[in-house]
Amino acid sequence: MKENAMQRLNRIAKEKGPLLAGLDPQLDEIIPLYDFKIEEFQNENDFYAAYMYTYCKDYITSLSEEIGAIKINSAFFEAVGMEQVYWDIARFAKNKGLFVIGDLKRADIGNSSAQYAQGFLSADSPFDAITINPYFGTDCVKPFLDLAKENGKGVFVLVKTSNPSSKEIQDAILIDGKPVYELVAKMVRDWGDYTSNYDEDYNLVGAVIGATHPVQAKRLRQLMPHTFFLVPGYGAQGATAQDITVNFDMNGGGAIVNSSRGIMNAYKNSKWKNLFSKEKWYEASVAEAIRAKGELKDAIRYYLEQ
């Protein structure tokens, strides 16, 4: 039986460690790190695209030994009109052997969702999985599920997001006494069953569960035994290694933790900034990734031994 995308990610997380490198590149923070000459480019767009592409390439290349998966956020590319660089970098990461997550958070009514699915989950797309928003409900998620299944890809549904205001809708209590995020968790389970052969430990429908909500995450882990968790919020957003442990299963699998700004901005971190020059920013990122991975592994091991 062939692995589905989430089983593959589960294996990668066990082999390489439970840490995912997030890529949220901000052009204004990248420019001080390189020194390109504008006269060497055809135009200003190409000049700035070179900064973006080179930065992302260096990030991926340096981390690819330590990290098995990457999440690339489309917002940071769209903000500067660099959708082409987004795709080029996704392909670069794929060619480096990484599991590539397109962090898109897309959703639309059915015929429009089908368009997004076709764009991002086709067989020749570099994305192994994408993130989607559940607010529209099943008929808008189905086009993603169908194409993910057809092409051996995965889908991560936003269930309980890491930001403080996530409580407003997601934690609202329903008439049965349960919060909205549990209703969404149940829908995610149904969507997983829809795509599943029932002999999979993890089906191809995963969930985004913020690391900043360990109480809710513990409950969601129980509710969703066959759902792989993508866990943002560790590091820059304030969640600790201990906070993330409840997202894992009893074998230390079933989840992967994202760190974006923590790894990207490691060269500015007091831990590393005296050890690495600004020009070698990516070496600080690798050091921080190794440190974070160790911290997460220790916390998970301690949690499982209890």
Add this chain to the structure above:
Amino acid sequence: MKENAMQRLNRIAKEKGPLLAGLDPQLDEIIPLYDFKIEEFQNENDFYAAYMYTYCKDYITSLSEEIGAIKINSAFFEAVGMEQVYWDIARFAKNKGLFVIGDLKRADIGNSSAQYAQGFLSADSPFDAITINPYFGTDCVKPFLDLAKENGKGVFVLVKTSNPSSKEIQDAILIDGKPVYELVAKMVRDWGDYTSNYDEDYNLVGAVIGATHPVQAKRLRQLMPHTFFLVPGYGAQGATAQDITVNFDMNGGGAIVNSSRGIMNAYKNSKWKNLFSKEKWYEASVAEAIRAKGELKDAIRYYLEQ
């Protein structure tokens, strides 16, 4: 006092009629309508982009006399890697004097939302308003609100979407007996107040309210007196002109109805296909827009007279 974006749209809808032209261009449906020669283009991408751009340009040009606003769905451009055409067409529509809505349905945590906001709501962007998803809550919506206010733009929040499965999360009943969409409506009202001078009939935060749910829409119109409604679902999705009337205020304002496939595919409609050749597909679109506008106006007038 300067009009905000929604007041401007309200005025346009009164002057030109309560119909918005939706643009959801599907490349495979466009190709039979034109006859470009691949040898006249540098490469295949340019060849297909010419189809997409020409189709959108003809749609906008022909409709711009009859229609005051257009909604352009990013899914259909992203699906075929034509983000550049998306922006070019938005600029083309803006230059034609249309109110341009970027149908993006984006949302992310705060620092990523700030990126999307910067990309789509900056002063020099061609978009007068964009659609966003509320699932993350206030801290992820604020960056959109702040930039919209700063640059005289608007934001439409998905409240009750037109698709059948919208009932799953949006109609779920909360412990206070009210559905989730009413909670979201209240949030939209708060977000409107946050951006408002309180002397505006319509503030810059609008709502997407599916035409397919007239009972809910009637209630939402009462709950959100200062919220301009963008109403999809009329025509191809099954809502009638009568269904949409409840979205309007007592002056026949406060809302605009979207038709995408209804107008785009008018040349295939039995009403028009014997009157217009396939090559003049856009003339059928104009005829259908005029017909739909008349039908909507009549229905609204009849509703208000009762």
